[in-house]
Amino acid sequence: MGTRERRAMEKQLRQNQILDAARNLLFSSGIDNISMNKIAKHAELGIGTIYFYFKSKHEIFIALQMEGVALLYSRLETIHKKKIRSDEKLRLIGRSFYQFCEDHNDYYDIINYFLSSPKIFFEPELKTKVDMSGKKITALIEEVVCQGIKENIFEKEDAGKFAILFFGSLYGLMQFKKFENTILASQTHKDIYEYSIEKLIKSLK
Amino acid sequence: MGTRERRAMEKQLRQNQILDAARNLLFSSGIDNISMNKIAKHAELGIGTIYFYFKSKHEIFIALQMEGVALLYSRLETIHKKKIRSDEKLRLIGRSFYQFCEDHNDYYDIINYFLSSPKIFFEPELKTKVDMSGKKITALIEEVVCQGIKENIFEKEDAGKFAILFFGSLYGLMQFKKFENTILASQTHKDIYEYSIEKLIKSLK
Amino acid sequence: MGTRERRAMEKQLRQNQILDAARNLLFSSGIDNISMNKIAKHAELGIGTIYFYFKSKHEIFIALQMEGVALLYSRLETIHKKKIRSDEKLRLIGRSFYQFCEDHNDYYDIINYFLSSPKIFFEPELKTKVDMSGKKITALIEEVVCQGIKENIFEKEDAGKFAILFFGSLYGLMQFKKFENTILASQTHKDIYEYSIEKLIKSLK
């Protein structure tokens, strides 16, 4: 392995080291309690070093968000690759998103962070990056719907619109998890979520 | 009017004065730019006085959130009172929520703030308050659905669950507004939103 | 003494405490080594307290500058009040400025700071404040010149212009003090300065 390659690898390593620290922090103290100095301390690096690898805090957040979306995407992709009916795929996708949010509170928080932050907040360049990574998710859902239409499982439909409805709805519903003991009263959040998946799928038929 | 009553009224007055200032600030500088000192200056009161009437910043935010929800509720209520078919009611409710978000970016931001902040964030007491105010919204939707079922416009249905699906979905979809030029690509957000309303209503039939 | 008066006095006191700290720091470590945190530590106050009394670092600098100019002005005023010929007054003013720079290296540095900082640097409001304080100096010189003209000591002259030439020249010359051992070579700076005063005065006759 040449010097250059080793250098590149080390650079990658450091970046991961920083991202690891940030992710840990995110997980343990919530998104509002991450600061660059804390990340540095956690990563056992000088604060300057952090800035050497990431231009700003935003950039770290975005890297994390993209990690999260990539992880979610890979889960959904696995489902998409299965040889099963499209309606079943949608069902599994819905559940998979739920599971993802449960398993990765950290990534969920950060995706949420981007989805819910006021409109103009990130520099356009970064925003586009984030958005595009999100687009992969809805695109995948769209494909599933298209497939279902081809298979005559679903009615003819604007698959692109439905994909956004589907993902947007599930995202919105996830937020209600925190109302389990108040608004939701007697119902469990999980039940409502499952019900919603079915309802949405049925609306395609 | 007795002393006690006058006292109570004055208290109410002061509280409103503070809330007015906070609301103005929220509107003019965004949710991230509100500080207690700024509120005090705006309200032309001492900072100590603010803390006399609200014991924390959270409390002020919650009061504002409740205002927002109340405003939204009153809009929805107006619709509910109309003598129209339940499906039309749902349609109008959906649109009304959209309009509300457009008209009251300030309240939208603050409702969003509560809906999207990490799970354990507020003292339980305050949280309950917030949640309950939100419950009124879903309860109203539930009523509309029940009515529709009675009228045989909708199929028999778990109205409570549907209400949450309906409101959760629309809320989730609203967040995608900011992707109008990226994820949504060729579609307008408004179209997708309208499409979603119809889809959801249809799923009841 | 009422409460209000005591309060006002205490406020004044604190402000002076802060300004004292800043002035000391300025004197001991030069203008580039003053930071708000250092001022706070020196003043034995919390950093927040500093910001309670002064909106920004600029404001402290400006307060200091105005102190300095006021001090210089008072020295010049004393001269102006004397019952002596105007040419002698100018001579004393020139020397007085020199002495002032020697005695108050700290104030000299800060006046210099304002005089030599790039054009657009301060918020207009603050800039005006500073400028106006400076104007008093040139206005006083102008008066002296006018008086000299009336007394027929000086030729008829645009006193306003000359005042600026006079003060500007002396200011510029002061900067050359630091070249005493290099550019100035065999001459002493003081000699050149004295020579310049005389030359400028003579040019009025």
Add this chain to the structure above:
Amino acid sequence: MGTRERRAMEKQLRQNQILDAARNLLFSSGIDNISMNKIAKHAELGIGTIYFYFKSKHEIFIALQMEGVALLYSRLETIHKKKIRSDEKLRLIGRSFYQFCEDHNDYYDIINYFLSSPKIFFEPELKTKVDMSGKKITALIEEVVCQGIKENIFEKEDAGKFAILFFGSLYGLMQFKKFENTILASQTHKDIYEYSIEKLIKSLK
């Protein structure tokens, strides 16, 4: 061309490359926004490389300052070479300095930076370098005055002293440019400057 010479030339080249970057930065973002890292990036060189050619930021600044002074000097020299009366020369020199400050705000700022920084600031060695480059300016003026004396245009005079008065005055007056709308009130800065040149010249006669 031997190896050694080529080496020397390459060195010169690199230095210029760095200086170019620094100059550009100086011009485009002002003296307070230059950092070694920025210079490196601009010059498309490693930061280490910069430090190989200049051992500190000061050294770069000094190189730039000397460039500036050299440029000013060359302008003045052109005037000095003309076959015109010495008084006219002084007039043109004065105007030329004014024009130089207007044309080269960047160099003006950096010359100013050296002229106005607190006394002991640079390592003696560097300071001497800077000072000497400045000396050339006053020496040239001195020559002009000497010539004028020889030509009997000017009275017998200590030309060295006058040169410093002349240049110091004009430098000081330039600083007042920024007060055009405040202290200077109704007068234009340019008028005052012109007036001053004349006054200074007349004082020689």
Add this chain to the structure above:
DNA sequence: CATGAATGAGCATTCATTCAT
């Protein structure tokens, strides 16, 4: 020669909150 990763002190400023009066 040339590189660029690493440092960490330092910066100006903000802010929710407390508490003596």
Add this chain to the structure above:
DNA sequence: TATGAATGAATGCTCATTCAT
């Protein structure tokens, strides 16, 4: 009731410089 002075930890970020490779 009402005030507002005081706090100090915390924030994101910059920068000149070093040094191992």
